[in-house]
Amino acid sequence: xxxxxxTLAAVLCLLGPxxxxxxxxxxxxxxxxxxALWRAWKTAFVAxxxxxxxxxxxxxxxxxxxxxxxxLAAFADDKDxxxxxxxxxxxxxxxxxxxxxxxxxxxxxxxxxxxxxxxxGDILIAWALVEAFERWGDPTHRDAAARIARMVARRLxxxxxxxxxxxxxxxxxxxxxxxxxxxVNPSYWIYPALxxxxxxxxxxxxxxxxxxxxxxxxxxxFGPRRLPSEWVSLADGTAKPARGFEAVYGYNAVRIxxxxxxxxxxxxxxxxxxxxxxxxxxxLVTVATGQVAEPLLQPGYAAMSAVVACALEGTRLPAALRxxxxxxxxxxxxxxxxxxxxxxxxxxxx
Amino acid sequence: MPVTRLITLLFLVAGSLTAxxxxxxxxxxxxxxxxxxxxxxxxxxxxxRRLRTLYxxxxxxxxxxxxxxxxxxxLWALFAGDDIEAVDAAIQARRxxxxxxxxxxxxAAKLQHRRARRTMLQAAAAGRPxxxxxxxxxxxxxxxxxxxEGSWTIAAAWRAKGDEGRAHAIFGDLLETCQKPxxxxxxxxxxxxxLGWRATAALIAKVRQRQPSAVPASVxxxxxxxxxxxxxxxxxxxxxxxxxxxxxxxxxxxxAPADEVxxxxxxxxxxxxxxxxxxxxxxxxxxxxxxxxxxxVEGIVLALEALGRRGEALAIASDNADRSEPLGxxxxxLGSVRFAGKPRPRLDDREIAAxxxxxxxxxxxxxxxxxxxxxxxFGQTEAARRWFETGLGWRSSRGLALGHVLATARLGAKxxxxxxxxxxxxxxxxxxxxxxxxxxxxxxRDPAGVALAARDYRGCLRHIDARSSRGIKPSDAIMKGWxxxxxxxxxxxxxxxxxxxxxxxxxxxxxxxxxxxAALRAGRPDLADRxxxxxxxxxxxIDGALLGEEAAAAYRAGQWGRTLAxxxxxxxxxxxxxxxxxxxxxxxxxxxxxxxxxxxxKALDRSLSTPESQQAMAAMASRRERGN
Numbered sequence: 001x002x003x004x005x006x007t008l009a010a011v012l013c014l015l016g017p018x019x020x021x022x023x024x025x026x027x028x029x030x031x032x033x034x035x036a037l038w039r040a041w042k043t044a045f046v047a048x049x050x051x052x053x054x055x056x057x058x059x060x061x062x063x064x065x066x067x068x069x070x071x072l073a074a075f076a077d078d079k080d081x082x083x084x085x086x087x088x089x090x091x092x093x094x095x096x097x098x099x100x101x102x103x104x105x106x107x108x109x110x111x112x113x114x115x116x117x118x119x120x121g122d123i124l125i126a127w128a129l130v131e132a133f134e135r136w137g138d139p140t141h142r143d144a145a146a147r148i149a150r151m152v153a154r155r156l157x158x159x160x161x162x163x164x165x166x167x168x169x170x171x172x173x174x175x176x177x178x179x180x181x182x183x184v185n186p187s188y189w190i191y192p193a194l195x196x197x198x199x200x201x202x203x204x205x206x207x208x209x210x211x212x213x214x215x216x217x218x219x220x221x222f223g224p225r226r227l228p229s230e231w232v233s234l235a236d237g238t239a240k241p242a243r244g245f246e247a248v249y250g251y252n253a254v255r256i257x258x259x260x261x262x263x264x265x266x267x268x269x270x271x272x273x274x275x276x277x278x279x280x281x282x283x284l285v286t287v288a289t290g291q292v293a294e295p296l297l298q299p300g301y302a303a304m305s306a307v308v309a310c311a312l313e314g315t316r317l318p319a320a321l322r323x324x325x326x327x328x329x330x331x332x333x334x335x336x337x338x339x340x341x342x343x344x345x346x347x348x349x350x
Numbered sequence: 351m352p353v354t355r356l357i358t359l360l361f362l363v364a365g366s367l368t369a370x371x372x373x374x375x376x377x378x379x380x381x382x383x384x385x386x387x388x389x390x391x392x393x394x395x396x397x398x399r400r401l402r403t404l405y406x407x408x409x410x411x412x413x414x415x416x417x418x419x420x421x422x423x424x425l426w427a428l429f430a431g432d433d434i435e436a437v438d439a440a441i442q443a444r445r446x447x448x449x450x451x452x453x454x455x456x457x458a459a460k461l462q463h464r465r466a467r468r469t470m471l472q473a474a475a476a477g478r479p480x481x482x483x484x485x486x487x488x489x490x491x492x493x494x495x496x497x498x499e500g501s502w503t504i505a506a507a508w509r510a511k512g513d514e515g516r517a518h519a520i521f522g523d524l525l526e527t528c529q530k531p532x533x534x535x536x537x538x539x540x541x542x543x544x545l546g547w548r549a550t551a552a553l554i555a556k557v558r559q560r561q562p563s564a565v566p567a568s569v570x571x572x573x574x575x576x577x578x579x580x581x582x583x584x585x586x587x588x589x590x591x592x593x594x595x596x597x598x599x600x601x602x603x604x605x606a607p608a609d610e611v612x613x614x615x616x617x618x619x620x621x622x623x624x625x626x627x628x629x630x631x632x633x634x635x636x637x638x639x640x641x642x643x644x645x646x647v648e649g650i651v652l653a654l655e656a657l658g659r660r661g662e663a664l665a666i667a668s669d670n671a672d673r674s675e676p677l678g679x680x681x682x683x684l685g686s687v688r689f690a691g692k693p694r695p696r697l698d699d700r701e702i703a704a705x706x707x708x709x710x711x712x713x714x715x716x717x718x719x720x721x722x723x724x725x726x727x728f729g730q731t732e733a734a735r736r737w738f739e740t741g742l743g744w745r746s747s748r749g750l751a752l753g754h755v756l757a758t759a760r761l762g763a764k765x766x767x768x769x770x771x772x773x774x775x776x777x778x779x780x781x782x783x784x785x786x787x788x789x790x791x792x793x794x795r796d797p798a799g800v801a802l803a804a805r806d807y808r809g810c811l812r813h814i815d816a817r818s819s820r821g822i823k824p825s826d827a828i829m830k831g832w833x834x835x836x837x838x839x840x841x842x843x844x845x846x847x848x849x850x851x852x853x854x855x856x857x858x859x860x861x862x863x864x865x866x867x868a869a870l871r872a873g874r875p876d877l878a879d880r881x882x883x884x885x886x887x888x889x890x891x892i893d894g895a896l897l898g899e900e901a902a903a904a905y906r907a908g909q910w911g912r913t914l915a916x917x918x919x920x921x922x923x924x925x926x927x928x929x930x931x932x933x934x935x936x937x938x939x940x941x942x943x944x945x946x947x948x949x950x951x952k953a954l955d956r957s958l959s960t961p962e963s964q965q966a967m968a969a970m971a972s973r974r975e976r977g978n
Contacts, residue, residue, distance in 0.1 A: 139604035
């Protein structure tokens with residue numbers, strides 16, 4: 001579940017022309033992702049069978065990657081690719097309960113060696129299925145989304161002193177499993193997805209889950225830069241960095257601002273810690289000291305703070321972040337997601 | 351459609367424009383014929399030369415004395431668009447060139463029919479069925495498969511005039527004669543709301559007798575749906591044929607609307623198929639535009655609860671507690687589980703306050719009982735006494751009555767406790783077993799039995815399920831049956847009673863009786879055991895309970911006379927409980943028998959004054975002041 005990226009020498013990409021998708025954001029079924037960028041992403045990271053390959057992690061796949069791929073395919077209005085990705089996800093990662101196994105490693109004798117799920121992957125997949133249903137009208141997409149959404153609401157949420165929270169997986173994070181449980185991951189709250197899941201499983205109060213996530217973020221401000229750690233313990237009604245994990249604002253956490261802005265959170269007080277300053281280049285931060293533990297050089301990571309700068313200051317997205325060249329799976333994906341988020345929420349920044 | 355009209359007029363009047371575009375076809379001979387008819391021979395020759403030059407392949411007409419026959423196609427196009435005014439305008443325009451022009455007989459007849467139909471629909475909309483029928487009598491073409499809307503209008507007019515037979519006959523003829531599947535479907539779709547599902551089913555059967563293939567099973571869904579809706583709304587109504595119901599259920603595709611899928615969910619719940627009902631309620635929620643209907647959410651909660659998934663049921667009920675009274679009550683009811691345990695859990699004060707607020711908001715007697723016992727066990731006796739008393743004002747139960755007595759006794763008011771005990775004993779005879787000693791009283795009894803007696807049917811089911819993991823005893827099976835009857839799950843209750851048939855002769859007798867009651871509740875009186883092998887006292891209790899519920903249902907339906915008759919019938923079997931006496935009072939009041947009503951309320955208030963009886967007394971007093 002924990003993202004372990006190998007530190008690679010920075011692969012600086014060649015920059016392409018600015019994105020032409022500007023101005024189409026208001027249309028319900030608009031193409032929100034430039035087809036050229038989508039084609040480049042697909043070529044770089046999708047195998048012919050529909051498996052999304054994480055090229056920084058030994059070419060493994062995970063439910064999160066499939067979810068991102070499905071979302072991007074929907075926003076690029078590419079039904080054929082969506083079908084290809086969904087077929088692989090459903091048949092390879094799909095569990096009997098509708099959720100997905102979180103990891104697939106083709107080099108292992110048993111590629112799915114851990115049957116546990118990852119709730120962010122499941123939420124992404126369900127969200128993408130809702131988008132697909134609304135674009136193309138296939139009720140099987142809607143019904144699959146509803147099934148996942150109900151599992152998330154019923155088996156992957158818990159009531160705590162901070163409100164309703166999202167459990168990272170079915171197994172391993174609750175009070176019974178850990179002395180410092182429940183342990184949550186603030187980056188698993190995909191805020192823009194929650195109202196979409198409400199549209200197919202509206203008997204649950206998804207806004208409570210949304211509010212619980214924001215409460216966790218407000219409580220989990222650690223160190224001089226007031227940033228959350230990747231894994232947060234909520235035992236005793238307070239938030240602390242969880243035991244057994246490095247207390248860093250890490251690869252997981254870097255996407256929190258993207259999800260916040262995309263989910264319509266405009267509260268400066270919530271967003272401010274995520275804004276990069278001159279003394280805070282993109283990087284993984286040791287929360288206790290506020291020091292950068294590892295710089296993040298791929299442009300995709302810069303897109304995360306750029307999204308915050310757009311939301312708070314109206315700053316336009318740098319042209320360097322709009323190109324079609326792809327480097328690593330994760331930062332490239334975040335960058336494309338940021339472009340879609342801005343097209344939907346702040347088209348003036350594009 | 352002014353543009354279309356303009357174009358048509360231009361085409362009719364100045365056809366030569368079109369003719370230039372297409373030589374030899376549609377040559378405008380209007381002028382030629384006019385000169386011929388009026389004897390302008392020079393001009394006739396000139397026109398003839400002009401046309402020959404323009405259209406070398408043109409053959410001059412041999413009969414120049416009659417006007418040119420013209421293409422009616424544009425008139426038909428306007429007619430098809432239901433633009434009668436435009437057709438009339440076009441005819442007038444033609445007449446200016448050709449006085450005495452008449453459209454073809456076919457078009458003229460159809461125009462007349464269309465005008466009559468329009469007048470008929472206007473008459474129907476204005477509520478003049480007599481005029482509708484007069485027109486229909488004059489123009490037989492207004493009814494038939496070619497005009498379903500017209501047919502329905504006429505059928506509705508017959509019904510409005512009180513002639514159901516003629517209305518049925520129209521639908522019957524349509525069913526028999528309409529060949530297109532979509533037409534048959536529309537006929538059945540319309541017949542169900544118009545004639546009712548039963549009459550439609552009878553019509554279909556009659557038509558099938560004469561013509562077996564006339565009505566395919568696939569168009570029957572609305573009939574089945576109507577039957578299911580009625581069977582659910584009116585207990586005891588005979589439901590449609592099980593095969594038809596199964597065909598309807600399995601035919602619900604992914605495009606079936608949310609309300610129909612939810613109806614199927616309620617049907618499956620009534621039949622005890624909770625897993626299937628959950629799938630259907632969830633599908634209905636998924637298909638709703640916007641937030642799902644509270645009734646559908648209620649279905650999800652009830653299905654989860656019936657499947658033993660109480661935690662999930664509680665979470666959804668809580669998320670939706672403010673959306674409807676049943677959901678609010680369910681949240682309170684299911685929420686009681688958080689207060690349970692030995693020792694009792696110490697809950698967060700905010701949680702208790704929220705539960706108390708919800709209990710008060712929905713006037714939930716089970717909620718009041720939960721809070722009463724919780725306070726009682728933590729030694730907060732005065733708070734406990736108040737909750738029990740408040741709960742009794744909402745709906746009496748053995749548990750609340752017992753709590754009220756015990757809390758009062760623990761507060762030191764022995765005499766008051768003894769008085770209460772006597773007052774409640776008429777309604778709950780086993781309370782006479784309670785002895786008010788120095789310490790609180792233990793009525794040593796089976797916890798499941800206590801829960802059943804306190805109408806805590808869910809608690810009762812929990813106790814029995816917990817101790818029956820390795821098979822169920824016949825006596826427990828029977829008790830489970832009664833709990834399920836209380837939860838309005840008669841099909842499962844019948845199965846539980848069936849499992850209780852293996853016990854002693856006495857148990858078998860009770861099981862058999864229980865099965866009959868369950869069958870009656872499930873709307874299957876044919877399955878009830880009417881052989882009188884049951885002990886008379888037991889029989890009275892059960893009949894009394896049924897009559898009490900029927901009376902409450904009749905009251906809710908506003909059938910005051912029937913309510914009173916049922917209450918009287920019940921009173922012949924069992925002493926009247928406090929809540930039914932209140933019901934009797936209000937029923938008499940509705941029937942205008944104010945003095946009798948007031949006497950009942952007065953007696954109730956004297957024996958035990960509760961908010962309910964006080965409210966009734968106040969209503970009576972204010973009526974007297976108003977002098978009516």
